[in-house]
Structures are given as C-alpha cells and as structure tokens.
Amino acid sequence: xxxxxxxxxxxxxxxxxxxxxxxxxxxxxxxxxxxxxxxxxxxxxxxxxxxxxxxxxxxxxxxxxxxxxxxxxxxxxxxxxxxxxxxxxxxxxxxxxxxxxxxxxxxxxxxxxxxxxxxxxxxxxxxxxxxxxxxxxxxxxxxxxxxxxxxxxxxxxxxxxxxxxxxxx
Amino acid sequence: xxxxxxxxxxxxxxxxxxxxxxxxxxxxxxxxxxxxxxxxxxxxxxxxxxxxxxxxxxxxxxxxxxxxxxxxxxxxxxxxxxxxxxxxxxxxxxxxxxxxxxxxxxxxxxxxxxxxxxxxxxxxxxxxxxxxxxxxxxxxxxxxxxxxxxxxxxxxxxxxxxxxxxxxxxxxxxxxxxxxxxxxxxxxxxxxxxxxxxxxxxxxxxxxxxxxxxxxxxxxxx
Numbered sequence: 001x002x003x004x005x006x007x008x009x010x011x012x013x014x015x016x017x018x019x020x021x022x023x024x025x026x027x028x029x030x031x032x033x034x035x036x037x038x039x040x041x042x043x044x045x046x047x048x049x050x051x052x053x054x055x056x057x058x059x060x061x062x063x064x065x066x067x068x069x070x071x072x073x074x075x076x077x078x079x080x081x082x083x084x085x086x087x088x089x090x091x092x093x094x095x096x097x098x099x100x101x102x103x104x105x106x107x108x109x110x111x112x113x114x115x116x117x118x119x120x121x122x123x124x125x126x127x128x129x130x131x132x133x134x135x136x137x138x139x140x141x142x143x144x145x146x147x148x149x150x151x152x153x154x155x156x157x158x159x160x161x162x163x164x165x166x167x168x169x
Numbered sequence: 170x171x172x173x174x175x176x177x178x179x180x181x182x183x184x185x186x187x188x189x190x191x192x193x194x195x196x197x198x199x200x201x202x203x204x205x206x207x208x209x210x211x212x213x214x215x216x217x218x219x220x221x222x223x224x225x226x227x228x229x230x231x232x233x234x235x236x237x238x239x240x241x242x243x244x245x246x247x248x249x250x251x252x253x254x255x256x257x258x259x260x261x262x263x264x265x266x267x268x269x270x271x272x273x274x275x276x277x278x279x280x281x282x283x284x285x286x287x288x289x290x291x292x293x294x295x296x297x298x299x300x301x302x303x304x305x306x307x308x309x310x311x312x313x314x315x316x317x318x319x320x321x322x323x324x325x326x327x328x329x330x331x332x333x334x335x336x337x338x339x340x341x342x343x344x345x346x347x348x349x350x351x352x353x354x355x356x357x358x359x360x361x362x363x364x365x366x367x368x369x370x371x372x373x374x375x376x377x378x379x380x381x382x383x384x385x386x387x388x389x390x391x
Contacts, residue, residue: 007202007203007206010202010206011200011202014200014202015200018198018200019193019194019198020193022193022196022198023189023190023192023193026192026193039198043205043209044209044212045280047206047209047213048209048213049279049280049281052281053281062281065280065281065282065283065284065287066280066281068284069280069281069282069284069287070280072284072287072288072384073291075380075384076291076377076380076381076384088205088208088209088212089204089208090200090201090202090204090205090207090208091198091199091200091205092197092198092199092200093196093197093198094196094197094199095196095197096194096196096197104188104191107188108188108189108191108192111185111188111189111192119384119387120384120387121284121384121387121388122387124284127189130185130186130189130190131189131190132186140283141283141284142283142284142285142388143282143283143284143285143286144285144388148391151391152391155391157182160185161178161181164181164185165181168184
C-alpha cells in the first residue's frame, strides 16, 4: 500500500474504532497495566499489520481480533513491556469534565465488576456481545461456531444479569 | 409471564449495552495521526534494530568460537585436542543453525488470527521454546563440556612435539593441577547455564503455557 494511502486509511479506521478499542482495553486493564498501555499496543499492532490486511474480510472484525488478541496476550504475561515511559506522545486521553453523569459512571463500575467475575475468554465474548455484534461476527473473531457461542452466551448472560440486576436497580 | 420476562430481559440487555457504549464517552481520545505514524515507525525501527543487534551478539559469540578453535586446530600439535577443536567448530555451526531456526519459528505472531487460532499459535511457539530450554542440558551444556574435557585431556607436553607458541602455552592448562581447576570451573559454568535455562522454563514458560491451556479449556467449555 502506498505510504500516503496507508496513512489516510489508518487515520480513518482509528478515528472510527478508537472508542471501541478503548472500551475493550479498559475491561482487560488490570494494574499495573493501564488501558492506555493496551490501547497503544493495539494501535501499534494495527499499524504493523495493516499491509497484510486482506480486504475480503471486514476491517472492523479485523480490529476486534487484534484488540482481543493483544488484551488476552497481556493476561498471559507474554508482553512485559507495557511501560508508561514508552507512552506515545501523539495519543491523548482527556477526561471530559462537563456534564459527568455520576450514576452512569457508577453503573459502568458495576458492569466492570460483574465482567471481572468472568473468565478471560467469557470476557471476550461479553465485550463483543455488548458491542452489539451478531453471533456470526463473534464466531468470525473467536473461531468458535455460532451454536457454541449461543450456548455460552446463554450462560454468560444469566451470570451477568444475576450479578448486575441488584446493583443497578 | 414468559413474554414479560423476555421483555424485561431485552430491556436489561439494552440497558447494559447503553452503559457499555457510554463508558468510552467519559474521556476524549485525540490522536495526532501524522505524529503517531512517525512514532510508530520509530518504534518499529527501534525494535528491529534491537532484534538485529541481539542476533549479531548471538551469532558473533559462535563465530568467535569458530575462529578460536579453528586457529587452535591448525596451531596445536596434540591429536586428541585437534579432534576436540574440530568437534567444537561443528558444534558452534550447529548452535547458529539452532538459534536461527528457533527465531524463524518464534517471529510469526499474527494478531489478526481468530482467538482460538491465536491461542493455538502461542501454545505451539511456547512449547517449542520450552522444548529448547528443557533439552538445553543435552545440546547446550553437556556437548561443550565434553568437548572441553577432551580438549584439556588431549593437551600434552609441548616439548614432546617440539612445539613452541608462547601465547597458547600461557593460556592453555598444561599441568595436571591447572587441568583439574579448569575442568571444575567449566563444570560449574555449564551447571550454572543449565540452571538459568531451567529457571526460565519453570518461572516464565511453564506458567504461560498453563495460562494458554486454561484459556483453551475455557473456550472449549460450554
């Protein structure tokens, strides 16, 4: 891919997917690893692999695969280099101060707590489900069959609902 | 009853999806793309540079070994020691090949695979590395120790061969005492090398393989 075209494409897909990537990283980030560290690792892997992306699959699915794989890899402790000193200066995370809905933040905190009770692979299915992906799309990302996902999601949903319902009501 | 339960489940599901989607709105993520691509290219170059210098370091140690034993092969007159020098050169070539093969197998991390494929891939890579460390006693510790043992054992009295080389003579353990001390030192060195590899296997690789297997099991379970 020519450099200029690659830069433009990278900018587009990053802009479109940055919040989605951050949500996933935020769930998998457990101190000392922070969501920003995982986010920039995902961005790095996207940049590194962009030339090998095959256009016969969806770019969004491809980004989900990279995000989930990077986050799971951090859980396996395969990468020990998520250091704050290596932070990229071109990515800025600024908390939005105006109109903070405390109750929404609390609800998310509860949701995160409930997701943290799930195992690593159930967590990946949950984040994809919460991002409103179909079972077919989840199957394409995880490599499981749609039926297998349906069975798993039934159990995960039950567990998640039992955990969250008393907290948010 | 069933319809109302389904309805409330759907509502809760949507509520959770809304909470989830709103969570990333609490912070603004701004990216300076031009600067980012520069930073990422710098990062890629710096990682490649590190890999290259590590490769050079590993290979140059073996090349120094080949040159040293090559020189000794031609210079030293003692037949048994000559054989040990020849075997040592073959071993250094084998080590270069082994490191290169292992590196080729370990650089294939593809993050765009499905989660299940990625876990399989990681496990295969980890098992290869663990096999390499686990067997290090048989290819990285015992063979060079035996070569050194034969090399030292083969050292004879230079006068018997009318051989004079002041540098080699001052470096080689020619007396019985210096031979014993050198062999003990070498045995300790290779035992330490083996211990370091074993420790890396137990401390890093085995727990990683276990965590990959745990995830694979989780993914299989319904």
